[in-house]
Each structure stands twice: as structure tokens, then as C-alpha cells.
Amino acid sequence: MAQETVLPNATGASPLMPRYDQIFPTLTPGEIDRLRPYGTIRHYEDRDTLFATGEASCGLFVILAGHVAITQRDGLGHVVPIVEEGPGQFLAEVGQLSGRPALVDGRALGAVVVLLIPPDHLRRLLIGEADLGERITRALILRRVNLIQSGAGGPVLVGPATSNGILRLQNFLTRNGLPHHVLDPSADPEAGDVVARYAPAAQDLPLAIFADGTAIRQATEEAIAAKLGMIASGARDRIYDVAIVGAGPAGLATAVYAASEGLSVLVFDERAYGGQAGASARIENYLGFPTGISGQALTGRAYVQAQKFGAEMMIPCPVKSLDCRNASSTFALVIDDGAPVCARSVVVATGARYRRPDIPSLATFEGRGVWYWASPIEAQLCAGQDVILVGGGNSAGQAAVFLSGHVKSVKMMIRGDDLADSMSRYLIDRIAAASNIELMRRTEIIGLSGQPEAWLERVRWREGRDGDEIEADIRNVFLFIGADPATGWLAGCDVTIDKAGFILTGETPTDTGASPLQSSIPGVFAVGDVRSGSVKRVGGAIGEGAQVVAAIHRYLADRPMTSLAQESAFAISESRPEP
Numbered sequence: 001m002a003q004e005t006v007l008p009n010a011t012g013a014s015p016l017m018p019r020y021d022q023i024f025p026t027l028t029p030g031e032i033d034r035l036r037p038y039g040t041i042r043h044y045e046d047r048d049t050l051f052a053t054g055e056a057s058c059g060l061f062v063i064l065a066g067h068v069a070i071t072q073r074d075g076l077g078h079v080v081p082i083v084e085e086g087p088g089q090f091l092a093e094v095g096q097l098s099g100r101p102a103l104v105d106g107r108a109l110g111a112v113v114v115l116l117i118p119p120d121h122l123r124r125l126l127i128g129e130a131d132l133g134e135r136i137t138r139a140l141i142l143r144r145v146n147l148i149q150s151g152a153g154g155p156v157l158v159g160p161a162t163s164n165g166i167l168r169l170q171n172f173l174t175r176n177g178l179p180h181h182v183l184d185p186s187a188d189p190e191a192g193d194v195v196a197r198y199a200p201a202a203q204d205l206p207l208a209i210f211a212d213g214t215a216i217r218q219a220t221e222e223a224i225a226a227k228l229g230m231i232a233s234g235a236r237d238r239i240y241d242v243a244i245v246g247a248g249p250a251g252l253a254t255a256v257y258a259a260s261e262g263l264s265v266l267v268f269d270e271r272a273y274g275g276q277a278g279a280s281a282r283i284e285n286y287l288g289f290p291t292g293i294s295g296q297a298l299t300g301r302a303y304v305q306a307q308k309f310g311a312e313m314m315i316p317c318p319v320k321s322l323d324c325r326n327a328s329s330t331f332a333l334v335i336d337d338g339a340p341v342c343a344r345s346v347v348v349a350t351g352a353r354y355r356r357p358d359i360p361s362l363a364t365f366e367g368r369g370v371w372y373w374a375s376p377i378e379a380q381l382c383a384g385q386d387v388i389l390v391g392g393g394n395s396a397g398q399a400a401v402f403l404s405g406h407v408k409s410v411k412m413m414i415r416g417d418d419l420a421d422s423m424s425r426y427l428i429d430r431i432a433a434a435s436n437i438e439l440m441r442r443t444e445i446i447g448l449s450g451q452p453e454a455w456l457e458r459v460r461w462r463e464g465r466d467g468d469e470i471e472a473d474i475r476n477v478f479l480f481i482g483a484d485p486a487t488g489w490l491a492g493c494d495v496t497i498d499k500a501g502f503i504l505t506g507e508t509p510t511d512t513g514a515s516p517l518q519s520s521i522p523g524v525f526a527v528g529d530v531r532s533g534s535v536k537r538v539g540g541a542i543g544e545g546a547q548v549v550a551a552i553h554r555y556l557a558d559r560p561m562t563s564l565a566q567e568s569a570f571a572i573s574e575s576r577p578e579p
Contacts, residue, residue, distance in 0.1 A: 022135075023142045026088040027062070031132055032115070035062055038125045039117035050091065050106040050114070053153050053211035056229065057102040059118040060092035060136075066112030071105045072152035074181075075209040076194065082152070084109065090136070093143040097123060097307045101229045103153025103179060126308050141304060144177065151181030155224060158183045158194050159206035162381060162455070164367035165219070166206050170377050172221045175272035175279070176315065177300055178228065221271070225316050235314060236339045240266045242552055243333055243343035245319050246486075248275020249538050250528025251349030252302040253545025259309035261549060263556075266341065267311055268333070270318035274299035275351045276483065276529075277538050279373035280395065281402030285424055286538055298538075314341075322346065324493040324521055329559065331523065344523070344559060345552050348490070348503060349545070351529040352483030357390070361448045369456025370448070371478050374399035379406040382476040386411065388459055390445060391480030392419050394537075397427030399478055400437055409436045411474075413443040413461065442467075445477065485530050496520035502532035515551030517544060523555055 027035075039062065044050060051057045053073055061068070063085060070082045070091070082104060085091060091106050091114075099119040117125060126133035147153055154173065159166045161184040173180045183191035198215040199207045208219035208227075216223050225231060242258050244251045247269035259265045272278065280295030289298075307313065314335070323332035323340065332340035354372040356362060362370060371378050374389075379402065387407050389400050392414040400412050412431065419428050419439070431437050440461075446469065447460035459474040485501040496504045496519065503526035506516035517525045525548050528534060528541035 019142055022138055023146065024083065024085070024089060025135055025139055027090070027132075028088070032062060032064070032088065034129055034132060035115060035117065035125065038121040039115040042114050042116045044108040044112040044114070046108055046110050048108045048112070050108065050112075051102040052105050053103060054101050054228075056099060057092070057096050058116055059096055059099075060090055060116075060122050061106070062090045062115040062117065063087050064113040064115055067109040068112060069107050069109050071107070072103075072147075072150070073105065073211050074151075074156050075211045075213050075215075076156060076190070080152075090139075092122075092140060093147065094140040094304055095144070097140070097304065098313065103147050120310075123308055123310055137304070137308065141301075147179045148177065151179050153211065154179035154181070155219075155228070156181060156183060156194075156209040157206055157219070158185070158191055158199070158209065160184055160186060163206065167377060167381075168367055169206060169208070169219060169221065169224065171373075171375065172272065172316075173224070174375065174377065175274060175296070176230070177273075177296075177303070221316055231314050231317055235266055235312065235341050238264070238342075239330055240264045240341075240343040241556060242266075242345045242347060243268065243331070243341065244347045244349055245269075245333070246275065246349035246351055246528070246530070247273040247299075247303070247313070247315060248349060248351045248528060248541065249277050249299060249302070250351070250541035250545045251275075251347070252299060252306055253542040254347050254349060254527060254548055255306035255311040255545075256302060256309060257546045257549040258552065259306055259311040261553070263549075263552065265306070265311040266343065267306065267313050267315070268317050268319050268335070269315045271316050273303045273313075273315060276354075276373075276395065277541075279375060280398050281374060282398060283538060284426060295538075319489055321489050321491075322493040322495075322524070324524070327521060327523055344561075345555055346524045347548055347552070348487075348495075348519070348524065348526045348530055349528045349541075350486035350489075352485050354479070355482045355484055357445070357479065357481055359445055359448060364452075365448055365450060365456040365477075368454065369450070369476050371476065372480070374403055374478055378476070378478075379403060382407050384408050385476060386472075386474060387476045387478065388413060388445070388461075388474055389478040389480065390414075391478075391482070392416065392422045393480060393482065394422075394424055394427060396480035397423045397431060399480055401427065401430050401434065403478070404434045404437050407436070409438065410434075411438050411440055413440045413445065415442060415444055417441055447471075448477070483529070487530060493521060493524070495524060498532045500532075502534075503530055504532050515548065515554070517548045517551055518555075523559075525551060 067084055067086045069084050071079050073079045157169050185191040185195050199205055199217050204217040206219050208216045241263040242265055244254050244267045247267050255265050255267050277295040278299045282292045284292035319333050321334045330342045331346050332342055334340045383406050385407055386409045388411045390413045400410050404410050442464050445461045450457035456475050460471040462469050487501050498504055503519050505526050519526050527544040527548050529536055
């Protein structure tokens with residue numbers, strides 16, 4: 001079999017790179033024979049396109065004869081060769097598990113014969129051929145990692161690198177595991193030319209440019225998501241066994257276990273997979289990872305795992321309300337002004353939203369020096385500076401330790417006297433050992449200041465209830481003071497909540513056999529941080545996500561199947577006025 005050839009200027013592929021053989025494996029004839037039942041033979045002529053950046057890919061291509069050139073392009077006229085693949089090798093990355101648009105171009109070099117395996121068959125292959133599926137899955141994931149590192153295939157974001165708009169879009173794309181890169185007009189002559197051509201007015205920024213040349217002015221997360229095909233189509237054409245609202249650890253665990261057990265699963269999240277855990281720089285007390293793992297890596301693996309078993313993703317896609325009027329057979333999840341999405345059961349895993357302290361001008365500086373997470377993007381912005389971090393929980397501790405490796409100093413402010421009541425011992429010890437973390441007890445921020453529409457410049461705080469007020473030049477403040485449950489969208493469904501807004505479970509008076517994770521509405525379950533009494537730990541959330549699937553099976557076993565036509569008829573009858 002022909003060896004893989006690296007083209008000049010290749011990115012992400014070199015015989016000397018780590019894991020090269022895992023990223024670009026060559027299958028044996030026997031392994032290819034095992035794949036044949038899952039695909040069909042396709043023929044391509046010289047220079048034919050097998051797949052193109054930004055267009056929906058047909059699935060995984062196994063090369064039987066000939067060679068294919070893989071290149072990347074960015075919408076600005078740049079085309080960079082990546083690699084040439086030959087017989088025995090396969091073309092795909094992790095997006096092909098769900099039929100997402102391709103991030104690179106594949107063009108035939110001479111006559112090419114391939115075995116094309118569509119996404120649904122690919123998922124069956126990964127499960128049915130466990131050892132071979134493991135090799136393929138690892139390659140798909142590592143290829144996406146390389147594309148992210150090179151920025152290949154994703155949008156070009158144009159605007160000041162420290163602007164609120166650019167940082168917001170960077171965080172959104174990073175949290176969703178999507179490649180991209182930034183051009184700053186103040187530092188890159190090419191970016192200046194792009195701005196003059198596409199966005200001559202300052203209010204046109206940030207600008208997002210895609211591989212097909214499309215440019216979106218005043219780019220938003222929603223516009224980018226639509227262009228990248230992030231939201232699954234056809235979700236309204238069926239009734240799912242379970243709809244999961246929230247793609248944090250609890251929601252993803254539910255998706256993995258439910259989909260692996262044959263249930264049809266649809267997952268919603270309004271911003272990105274991973275939830276608050278996805279923003280954790282390093283989780284060191286999660287079982288099985290003695291050296292720690294970032295929240296992004298942990299939840300990213302779960303995200304791929306859920307899709308491997310067939311779970312569908314609607315991200316970013318906020319659920320506005322839940323209609324329980326026909327709860328005896330189906331629930332309707334309202335996501336926009338169109339037809340609702342229907343499911344026979346619902347799992348609420350929305351977690352909580354970052355709590356905002358009562359500080360004057362706080363909203364003015366959100367995204368301009370006030371942050372509710374600490375990712376490498378923010379760490380790079382404040383490298384070498386003094387920063388303030390507010391909070392005494394595990395998330396605050398993880399962020400403080402992470403930031404201490406990038407900044408000059410971290411002023412860690414807590415309102416109490418000690419961390420022991422709210423933080424794990426290993427983090428307390430790590431903070432005590434860090435020479436540039438100062439723990440400031442009984443301290444709270446009382447003021448923020450800076451130029452309008454500009455970056456935070458100064459912070460004022462008070463030590464003790466009646467203590468001295470101090471003001472200093474601080475340009476970055478990180479707030480980790482807890483979160484409030486995201487349950488407002490359930491108001492129309494009468495799901496019972498406690499005084500703090502968390503969902504009460506296991507108290508359904510009419511169902512003595514109800515699951516401890518079931519809400520007051522049979523068929524609506526709650527897992528993770530949004531549930532009243534949960535332990536607020538990643539491990540606990542994942543455990544509840546696994547546990548709830550057994551309860552869903554029991555619930556569905558006692559409910560008749562409903563067709564989409566029946567559900568539509570019910571919706572029409574309910575909408576008619578009474579005579």
C-alpha cells in the first residue's frame with residue numbers, strides 16, 4: 001500500500017509529530033473488508049471534489065485506489081495543502097459523526113475509488129466493530145484537535161483582538177470545539193484591507209468571513225452557528241424518546257447512556273456543550289484522571305461519545321418554554337416561533353447561570369474586564385497583570401490556580417473567614433502554596449470604573465464590613481460567586497421548585513413508584529445542579545445522568561407510542577377557541 005505523503009507547507013501532519021500514526025492510520029485489506037458492509041463504492045475522476053469546506057459531508061471515505069489531496073482555505077483566498085492520502089486510509093473528522101459540514105477540501109488526484117460510509121452507518125460501524133471503531137474514533141478526534149490548533153476550516157474573525165465582540169465569538173467557538181482564527185486590523189495589514197472591503201464602518205465589526213467568501217457584519221453567535229450548520233435539521237419531523245435540555249456533564253451523561261440503550265435522544269443547549277464544568281481549567285478530583293483533566297477535554301469527549309451512539313445536538317438553541325398540556329403522551333419544547341419539538345420525556349439539566357453581584361456599573365464592563373470564567377483566552381489577555389478573583393468554591397479555586405500561572409498576582413477575595421467550608425482540601429493547599437495568590441478574607445468589591453464603552457481600569461473594594469476602602473488599577477476581575485438555577489423557562493409547566501428556584505424531585509404524590517429524579521410532572525426529570533439537593537459536583541452530575549435513564553425506561557414502558565400526526569392534531573384542537 002502507498003505511504004501517506006505530506007505536502008509542502010502541510011499543517012497538522014508530519015511524520016515527526018506526536019501520535020502521527022494514530023491520526024493518519026492505514027487500514028489493512030482485512031480491516032477494509034470488515035468496513036464494506038457499511039458503505040457503497042464511489043468513483044471519482046481526476047480533480048473531482050469529494051467534499052468541500054462548508055458543505056455537508058457525505059460521511060467517511062475509505063480510499064480503495066488512487067490518492068486524494070486535503071487542503072484548507074479560509075475565505076480570504078488562502079489555500080494551504082495539508083496532506084495527501086492514499087489506499088487504505090480514510091477521510092473524515094469528528095464532524096462526520098453527525099453529518100456536519102466539512103472543514104477542509106478533498107480533491108481527487110487522478111482516478112479514485114472509495115468506500116463511502118454515511119454518518120448513520122458510520123455510527124453503527126463504530127459500535128459494531130469495537131477495536132476498529134476505537135482506532136477510527138481516536139483518529140477523528142485528533143484530527144479535529146489539529147484543525148483547531150491550526151484554525152483550519154473555521155471562520156476568520158476580524159476585529160480588535162481585545163474587543164468584547166471578538167472575545168465573545170472566540171469563547172463561543174472554542175467552547176464548541178470549532179476551529180477559527182483572528183485578524184486584528186491594528187496588527188495585521190491584511191486585516192486592514194479586509195475591513196476596508198467588507199466593514200468600512202466601525203459598527204460593522206466584528207466581522208466573520210467563511211470559506212465560501214461569505215462575510216457577516218456585526219457577527220453574532222447565532223449567525224455563525226447558522227452558517228456553520230451547527231443546529232440539526234429535521235428535529236421537528238419526529239417525536240423523540242427523550243429531550244435533554246442542557247449539555248453540561250449531567251445532560252451529556254444522560255445522552256450517552258440513553259442513546260447507547262437505544263432511545264432516540266435530542267440535546268439542547270443555549271450556548272455550548274460542557275456547561276460551567278466546560279470552563280474549568282483543570283479538574284483534579286474526578287475519578288480516573290489522577291493528573292487532572294480540563295473541563296473542555298472531559299465534556300468534549302462526552303459530546304463526541306453521545307453522537308457516536310446517535311444522540312442529536314441542537315446547540316446553540318435555547319428552549320423558551322415547555323408545554324405540558326399533552327403530558328400523558330408527549331411534551332412540546334418551544335424553541336422559536338415555529339413548530340415545537342416533541343418528546344415523550346424530558347430531562348432538565350440546565351444547571352445554573354452565573355450569579356452577578358450587586359456592584360454599580362458591573363454590566364458596563366462585562367466582556368471588557370469582568371469575566372465569569374477563566375479560559376486560556378482570558379488568561380492571555382491579562383498575562384503579567386494583577387487580577388482580582390472573587391469566590392470561595394471549587395470553581396473559584398481551580399480558576400485561581402490556573403490564572404496564577406499566567407498573571408503577576410491573583411487577589412482572591414472571599415466574604416467569609418475561611419475556604420474550608422466551600423472548597424476541596426487539595427485546592428486550598430494549592431492556593432496556599434502559590435506565592436502569587438493572596439487570600440483576602442472578609443473583602444468585597446464595591447466599585448468599578450473606566451471610560452465609557454472601554455476597558456475596566458480601576459476597582460474599589462472594602463476590607464471588613466466597616467473597614468477601609470481601597471482602590472487600585474486593576475483591569476480584569478473574575479467572578480465565581482455561585483449561580484442561580486436556570487428554571488424560568490419551566491414556569492408554564494408548573495414544575496415544583498424550592499425557594500431558591502431549584503427543581504424538587506421524588507415528591508410526586510400521585511406516583512408512589514416515581515424516581516427520586518422525577519419532578520412534580522411525571523415524565524419530566526431533573527439532574528445535576530438544577531435539582532434541589534444535588535451535590536454540585538461533576539461526578540455527582542454524571543452519576544445522576546446515568547441513573548435517570550433507568551427511570552426514563554420505566555416511565556416510557558407505561559406510555560403508549562404517539563405519532564407526530566396525533567401530536568399535531570392535539571396541538572390544533574388545543575388552539576381552537578371554545579364554542
